[in-house]
Amino acid sequence: MTFEPEKLGRSRSDLAEELRHQRRRAGRTQTWLARRCNMSQTKISNIESGKLTPALVDVELILDALRVDQPMVAEILSLARTANTEWQDDWSSRRRGLDKKQNELARLEALSRDFRFFLLSMITGLLSTPEYARASIADAPGDQSKVVAKKMERQRVLHEPGKSFTFVLTEQAVRWPLLPPMAMAAQLGRLVSVSRIPQVRLGVIPLGGYIPERPLNTFTVYDRKLATVETGTGVLILRDHRDVTAYLHDFEHYERYAVFGDGCRQLLDEWSEVFTRQR
Numbered sequence: 001m002t003f004e005p006e007k008l009g010r011s012r013s014d015l016a017e018e019l020r021h022q023r024r025r026a027g028r029t030q031t032w033l034a035r036r037c038n039m040s041q042t043k044i045s046n047i048e049s050g051k052l053t054p055a056l057v058d059v060e061l062i063l064d065a066l067r068v069d070q071p072m073v074a075e076i077l078s079l080a081r082t083a084n085t086e087w088q089d090d091w092s093s094r095r096r097g098l099d100k101k102q103n104e105l106a107r108l109e110a111l112s113r114d115f116r117f118f119l120l121s122m123i124t125g126l127l128s129t130p131e132y133a134r135a136s137i138a139d140a141p142g143d144q145s146k147v148v149a150k151k152m153e154r155q156r157v158l159h160e161p162g163k164s165f166t167f168v169l170t171e172q173a174v175r176w177p178l179l180p181p182m183a184m185a186a187q188l189g190r191l192v193s194v195s196r197i198p199q200v201r202l203g204v205i206p207l208g209g210y211i212p213e214r215p216l217n218t219f220t221v222y223d224r225k226l227a228t229v230e231t232g233t234g235v236l237i238l239r240d241h242r243d244v245t246a247y248l249h250d251f252e253h254y255e256r257y258a259v260f261g262d263g264c265r266q267l268l269d270e271w272s273e274v275f276t277r278q279r
Contacts, residue, residue, distance in 0.1 A: 011082040016050035018076055019062060023048070026066040036065040053083050056240055081240050089234035098140055102150035109157045112222040116251045119169040120218045122176060123187065125151040126158060127167065127194055127202075132187045135178045158197055165200045168251070168258045170215070171207040175271055181278035188272035192265050203258030204267055211257050221247050 023033055030048070034041040039058070046052035047062075054062075059080040063073050093101050105125075109115075117124055125133055133151045137144055158165060174191065177184055195202040205211070218230040227247040229236040238244060259267060 011079055012053055013050045015053075015059075015076070015079045015083045016048055018079065019054075019059070020048040022063070022066050022068055022072075022076075028066065033062065033065055037061040053239070054080065056080050056084065056242070084239040085243075086237035086239075087234060088237065091233075093234075097142060098137060098147045099143070099150055102147060102154065106150070106154050106157075108222060108226075109154065112226075113163050114223050115163070115165045116221040116248070117165070117167045118215070118219050118251055118254055119167065119173045120215050121170070121173050122178070122218070123169065123173060123191070124167075124218075124220075126155055126165075127191060129183070129187050129190050131179055131183045132190075158194065158200055160199070163199050166251075166255070167194075167200065167202045168205065168254050169203070170205045171267075171271075174204055174268070177275075181275040185272045185275040188268045188275070192268050192272075195261075195265055195268075201260055202264060203255065203260040204264050205254065205257045206259065206267060213253055213257070215250075215254065219247050219250075221251060224248060 023030070030044045031041050033039075034044045037044075037058070039061075043052065044062075047054045047058070056077060059077060063076060068076070102125075117126075122136065123132060125136070128136065128151065130148055130152060133148045134144060137147055140147070157163065169191075174188065175184075179187065191202060194200055219227055221227045221244060224244060225239070227238045227244045229238065229247070238247070258264075
């Protein structure tokens, strides 16, 4: 299915209106529908008011209970999938301020327990040194020091008990020379240090051998419930179970090619030495 970014936000209210219309067409109350779908009446009310975006399985239960015709079912499910997708373009994020984006990420990290990061081309903020974080937003307007400080503050989540982080980085992501050689060596030293945190598994995929995969994007999966996919101009936020599951499967494929533990640290040390010799 083709997503049109300008329609993604509006589709939530459209979905709420359509589900409310179908219930009224069937002559049913919210209380009756809640009992049939094993949901609370409050949840049905929040769905119909647009306060809550329902998962596809919830929409399927509602449509089945209301005996909606199949052509309309397909149309509403398509609308539901779009409603479960959010587009955040870089221009809007920069206008609002990248520090606000850091606050949003911090809230998401506080609410999640299990994290999977696939890093294709760069090192993410949770793993970066202050110098790397500053270089990653060098072209952003506004107070960059405030954004960098928030990135560094977010790194405390890596030490929180009960959370689990798996990072898979390609060799390209690790070795892309965003900084001068000695600063890059320090960044690789940071990766070595993070790899020793008990809550963290950090692996790298060396550019050698045979890898019959074709990764296209950096992405993160949170608690098997939400996936964020980075593009050149923004971020897709996916909540549809099928989309999230697809990225979980992709992550599992890439994870098989990654080197973890002492082998990972040995590679990072070797690559760091290459930068050190360039000074």
